[in-house]
Amino acid sequence: MATAAAHQTARAEADGTADEAARTAAYEAVFDAAVAADERIEPRDWMPDAYRSTLVRQIAQHAHSEIIGMQPEANWITRAPSLRRKAILMAKVQDEAGHGLYLYSAAETLGTSRDELLDKLHHGRQKYSSIFNYPTLTWADVGAIGWLVDGAAITNQVPLCRCSYGPYARAMVRICKEESFHQRQGYELLLALSRGTPEQHEMAQDAVNRWWWPSLMMFGPPDDESAHSAQSMAWKIKRHSNDELRQRFVDICVPQAESLGLRLPDPELRWNEERGHHDFGAIDWTEFWEVLKGNGPCNEQRMAQRRQAHEEGAWVREAAAAYAGKQATGASGAGRASGAYGASGADGASETDEQADQPTGKARA
């Protein structure tokens, strides 16, 4: 904090106050001043309970979106039509898992845990972005997700790099760099299709037709129906309203669609000279709320796969925990190897014993 000394003084004064309410009020004043001064709130700083819980909800939802978002794209890894595209797609899905990891870590600084958050996801008590409840039906969908879905995500997330909560803002800086790379790759994939054979062009157009409106819904409900917006903006968690960001996204996409040689599926889309923006047609909010309630095309499938991966992985996590416990207490198999189990192996244990004592794998992601 730039004025950390001042805050410390203020806090010390507050600590000296016997009255609980007065102390909270003093803390709150320090917090409000920090937010007003565009300073970052850090994990050990005092923060209002509602600020903490709003952030946990938002960061968790963001993390869940990254890991559920692996599914629609992973759906095409095994069918990618060239080795180059396959490598790009694998790297992207890997990045998403990495983003999930950053975000769960950011959420954990607020006093929750990844296990707890996953548990809430698996029981439907926390959400993920509704966009991932749409199916990837053709290869072109991988491009449409990159261009439109990642494009919308970036429009939403770039302002979060200035979010008032430090750990979240810093995670977003890293994530946005990778996301904009993915977005360019998606655009380039669609461009190759658009300029390819007539069948490929049609595949690209069909994907854009199906992903355009759901992408616009990613910005959330209209401003007058957005429950958390006002408070989040006051706290500088959000910097712009849903409708502002949506408009910005439309304005960015129109010229990109033109250079792709693809149409955006909205007959009302046109430049408005007066506003200096594109006007666009009405969003089907009934569909949005239905998908949000769990009635989208893939809600059940996505959750079922997530739960299945978690449940089927339980024995692996238990094994890792048990092994770590044995290592900690010196009761691991290495010590017992000459006993019941280890009698039949060929010689040569000595040369890898040392390797096995090294810490686990490199953290390369």
Place this chain on the structure above:
Amino acid sequence: MTVTAGSAAALALGDDALVLSHRLGEWAGKAPVLEEDVALANIALDLLGQARVLLSMAGDEDELAYLREERAFRNLQLVEQPNGDFAHTIARQLYFSTYQRLLYAELAAGDGEFAPLAAKAVKEVAYHQDHAEHWTLRLGDGTAESHERMRRACEALWRYTGEMFQPVEGVDVDWPALQGRWLASVSAVLRRATLDTPEVPRSGAWSAGAGRQGLHTEPFGRMLAEMQHLHRSHPGASW
């Protein structure tokens, strides 16, 4: 396409990497923990990178990957085996990454046409082996259930290990010595993991080196059908 000894060897090594990469790609979004989603994708990507270099040495990478029939693939049967549970995937990784590391270390030390690729790849493969060894220890020496699953996986895949040491024409290594080092390394890990090691690598298929001759197991055709479908549906298209 004329197949020289060099390009036959590039196909054999390239197909191993291509096919195993594909299998690992099937894990995306399904791993037991998020860290493993990252790790398995990481390994898959390394292998795909190796495959692209090797296949390009033999011809056009996409033509070779997408337009050959099952009988023309030269990969080991081991790498085409379905993922099974996490223990099966780890056992497959342990067997193959140990083999690949020893093989590439030897190729990297030589001056053959594979030396430059091997020199780069051996660093990646060392990570793969490290990853597989540590999971073998955790699963083998974890809980009773994980021990039993790992035991079954090691046993089930052992029948595909003999094929790794059938000499590949154009790959200049001491194959019997490679087998000896492989066995020493793998059995040491298995012992630490409280698992039994069978005596010698074995070929359960009806002919040793079957995969290298284009004789594969049944799941492989299905894997190729999925992998090649889109590419084959648009002849001549570029992506």
